[in-house]
Amino acid sequence: MTVKTYTCYVVFQTHWDREWYLPFEVYRHRLTQVIDRIVEGLENNELEQFVLDGQMAALEDYLEVCEPYMEERILSLIKEKKIIIGPWYVLADEFLVSGESLIRNLEIGMKLANKYGESQMVGYLPDTFGHVSQMPQLLKGFGIDNAIAWRGIDSDKSELIWKAPDGSQVLTVFLPEGYYQPVLNEESYQTSMANYVEKVKGFAQTSALLLTNGGDHLMPKHGDMLGKINEISSEEVTFVSSTYEHYLTSLKAELPEDLPVYYGELRSNKHAYVLPNVLSTRTYLKQQNQMMEDELTGYTEPLLTLTASNNYPARYLEESWKLLMKNHPHDSICGCSLDEVHREMETRTMKLGQRLESLQMGALAAAGIQDAAESGHATRKPFEDNTVFTVFNPHVHSYSGPIRGTIWLKEDIDFSLVDEHGQYYQPTILSKRKDRHFASPLDAFPEFTEGTFYEVIFSVEELPATSLTTFRVVEGEYKTLVEMEAGVVDTAFYRINVETDGSLTLEEKTTGRTYKGLQSFYSSLDVGDEYTYSPPKDDIRTFGRLKGNPKVDYSGDVSLLHYTVELEVPAGCREDRTGPVEEKVTTEIQVTVMLTSHSPRIESKVKVLNRAQDQRLRVQFPLGATIEQTYSDTAFDVVKRPAKKIEEFDAPKQKEVPVVVEPSLSFIRAEQNGVGIHFFHRGLQEYQVVPSGKEDILEVTVLRSVGWLSRDDLRTRGGGAGPGMETPEGQCLGTYTFDIAFEPASGCTNGNIAKSAHFYRIPPRIYPGDARGKNLVRLVEIDNKEVQWSALYCSDGEMYLRLWNPTKKEQAFQFSTGQEINTITKVNMDKSELILLNDQSDRLSPKGIANYRLQFS
Ligand SMILES: [Zn+2]
Incomplete structure (x- = not known):
């Protein structure tokens, strides 16, 4: 009998969390030492090639501070393809950032990589906490036909096909043991290597095995690493120093025809933690990020495209995108780092906000709509008011x-x-x-x-x-606004009043249906950490009570309902973390609900003064029905998921309890046969549907108060997820203001609700100045309301529009414009040309993303 033989492709790598359990500058100093070692190892032939974690930001961080002679050395190693770079700018969390941010992440990452050398064409996602459904379509859009990933995949094979909802597919390599494999740094590397091979070969469907040799912030040990590889080869396994691209080429040559196929989003925690409650850790960071994404793609780029396409600040915008994306790595936007790290993120947000406001004002000045100078020619001068x-x-x-x-x-x-x-x-x-x-x-x-x-x-x-x-x-x-005597809102759509528990009762006039208990807040205990929710054994749940009388102001068009809800909650949990302390504190929630006569949407501003630690604050919307599924938006998709998942609280060792919370970027559709709720938000990205007798309840997490980066005593996760450091600011004490909105379900399409959510997040905005006579009318309009837009921007002097189809049907549409369009070219995400449109119309495939270059005559 012949023994099956393998080739194990050893890829030397480091995984670089730019900030996490140490702040950015401390990690960067460490990065200089790690890269210096890599350069020395490559120059001395102790290493053959090294993969710099698939992200360009780490290289930029190094180049900003390294000595000039080191810059020369590293750049020449990149040119010789000994240091492998790209394709991402940062290793972002996929659920917490917008789809457009993921595209720009690849666009800017690949552009930078190609400036220094050649981008690695590998969809490298080693550590991300689960994966969005459209990732295969995004990768294919940039000419990448593969992915290498770990968390979120429940496969028992290491090679599989991953399909996006539009049908795009990538060959995907699942890392059954994860990317953290510094095997050759270990004293007993021979034994460790044998153990590793033993574990992974059961997953392999070919003779090609992969070892991602390295780990978080690790450098290859001093000494001859190539020598070690040559030494350990046996009759069964030949070890070769390699790259991901070489490994994939060898793998493709032997793949079986019938690879397992995985569809859509990957959030399974069968093999590895997906750390689902990072969706609600430090919600203020999520909110700030979404505000900046909206400012950038919603206002700044389209305004500059409309007003200044000939004088477009492309570099300024690219640097702004980089600043935004420095908040997107999985340890940053997830909120699972040191307090210091998250304070630095807030500073980045503040700086970015200043930039984007300046760019928007600059756009108005460039178009002569308002002037930055007294002596200029614009219609509005600096000291003029907004008449x-x-x-x-x-x-x-x-x-x-x-x-x-x-x-x-x-x-x-x-x-x-x-x-x-x-x-x-x-x-x-x-x-x-x-x-x-x-x-x-x-x-x-x-x-x-x-x-x-x-x-x-x-x-x-x-x-x-x-x-x-x-x-x-x-x-x-x-x-x-005039104060109404009865504390009740009465509009063409609804009659709404506030109950003594602070919840709303809503009568819908068109259907005669009544919804009770809406927008009701409750707090329960959470002794988890920045990654994972974990209730203590002795949990208690506190609901609100109305403080004072609600007040209604009414103008004939607008109703404002003001009220305050208080919750008497435990101040925190006991030292033994099994239940609450005796002491109580008051959480105060001030709510202003706004209704207008022309819109069925009910918009709330929710100001929370939180004084409680070790707790989770949620807002509930009883749905008036039991529901089978929910829909919510993630990057370029509206994802359908089963509504109610059975919740467990006790996890075995090294496992998580099943995932019960779901992600959303801006809306949740929770309805059955036209009964239920459409919910809109900014920054409240975690939801769950829980059963409650005859109806189900949509719950959205408002705040999670936790004081530790990671702990190893959680019920819901059988081990730590990082170092057990204290993070007192993760308790989210103090005042936070959130915007949410809802409306009773109306049986609309996913396209309608996506459009509605986009307008909620990015409403038309008032700017100072006079645009009359400037020919700034209707740059481009799409006549199909199911078709959504993601970006309108300029690049290399050309104008681009990105559209997507949230529906499962093909959507035909027509472009129209106030100006004469010369040509419309359909392009790939990487801007390579696909086809010239013969007329000003096109068809968007089900769940497809399409990119257009618009040229005006
Ligand atoms: Zn990481």
């Missing part, structure tokens, strides 16, 4: 609904609004304050001007797509 202002609709669909924002006027007057076509609008004034307006022109002394700031809301019909529409303040009357 004339513009509304920017960045979407490829027209908009009907409320516009909300702040304008300031030098005079304190009654006024109405009129648009470019002479149409009058009577706004409601939500708030009004006298204050000073500050302006600092480029060419004049900075000054304050006295004025009145009005927070206005008014409803528009068919505000054109991708355009700026100018409004003027004219003599007339606005509406003001």
Whole structure:
């Protein structure tokens, strides 16, 4: 009998979490030592090749601080393909960032890699906590036909096919033992290597085995690593120093025809932890990230594309994307690092916010809509007030609904609004304050001007797509809010009142249906860590109670419902972590619910003053029905999942309990036969549906208060997930404000709800200035409302539009524009050309993503 022989491809690598249980600068100093060793090892032929973790940020971090002679050496090793770089910019969490962020991550990562050498064409996802459904389509869009991954995959084979919902597929290598394999750094590497081979060969379907030799922040040990490889080869296993690309080439040559096929998102924790509750750790970070993603792709890029396509600040924007993405690595956006790390993330967010606001104002100046200088030629000068202002609709669909924002006027007057076509609008004034307006022109002394700031809301019909529409303040009357005697909201759509437990009862007028217990808050205990929720044995659940009387303000168009809910909750958990301490504290939640006469959506601003530790605060929406499935959005997809998963609380050693929480980027659709709720949010990305008698309840996590990076005494996870460091700021004490919205289900399509959610996250916005006569009307409009847009931006002097189809049906659509389109070219995500469209129409395949280059004559 012949013995089966194997070739084990040993890929030397390091996994570089840029920040985690140490802050960024400390890790970076360590990086200089690790890279210096790699360079020396490669130059001395102790190593043959080295993979720099599939991300370009680590190389940039090094190049920023290394000595010039080291820069020369590392760049020449990259050119010789001894140091392997790309394709990502950072190793992002896939569920917590937008689909567009994942595309730019590859786009910028590959561009940088190709600048220094050649990008590795490997979909390298070694440590990410589960994978989004569309990842195969994203990789294929950049010409990558494979993935190497670990967490989230439940396969018993190491080679499989992974299919995205549009049918795109990549050959996927599952790492059954994970990427953390510093085998050759060990004293007894011969034995360790034999053990490793023994474990992985049962998964292999060919003679090719893979060893990812290295680990988190590790360098190859000093000494001749190649020599060790040569020494350990046996009759059964030949070890060769290799790269992922070489390994994949050998693997492809021997693959069996019938590889197992996996579809869509991969979140199984059968083989490895997926750490599901990072979806709700430090929700403030998720919220800040989504605000920045919205500013960047929702306003800044489309505004610059509309106004400044000839003078587009491409480099400024690329550097801004990099700043955003430095918050996207799995240990950063997941909130599972040291407090210091997350404070640095907030600083990045603050800096990015300043940049993006400046870029938006720069876009208006470039188009002559408002001037940064007194001596310029724009229609509005720096010290002028907002008697004339513009509304920017960045979407490829027209908009009907409320516009909300702040304008300031030098005079304190009654006024109405009129648009470019002479149409009058009577706004409601939500708030009004006298204050000073500050302006600092480029060419004049900075000054304050006295004025009145009005927070206005008014409803528009068919505000054109991708355009700026100018409004003027004219003599007339606005509406003001008047307090109603009954604390009840009564609109064309609903009658809503607040119960003594702080929940809402809603009567839907069109159906006569009543929903009870909506938007009800409760707190229960959590003795878990930054990765994982874990209730103590002696858990208690506290519901709210209404404090004082609710107040309703009404203007005829707008109703505002104000109320406060209090929860008397345990101050924390006992030292032994089995139950609550005796002491109670009060969590105070101030809610403002807004309804307008033109929209069925119920929008809430929720301000939480949290004084409790070791707890989880959730908001509940009883659905009025039992439901079979939910839908929520992840990167370029609306994913259907079974609604109720059985929850377990005690995990065996080295295992997690089954995953019961689900991810969402901006909406959740929880309904059965038109009964249920559509929920919208910014930053509240974890949800769960729980059964409760005759109906199910949608629960969304608002805050999770945990004081440890990792612990090894959790019920729900049988071991640590990182070092057991204290992270007091993970308790989320203090005040946090969240925006949420909901509406009773109405049997709409996934395309409709995705569009609605996109407008909720990125509403048309008021800017100062006068856009009349600037020809800034309707850059591009898509006539099919099921078709969604993700990006409108310029690159290398060309204009690009990215669309996606959330539905399972092919969608035909027409482009239209206020200008003359010369050509529309369909391109790949990497901008390589596919086809020139013959006319201004196309078809988007089910769940497809499509990219277009638009050229105007
Ligand atoms: Zn990692």
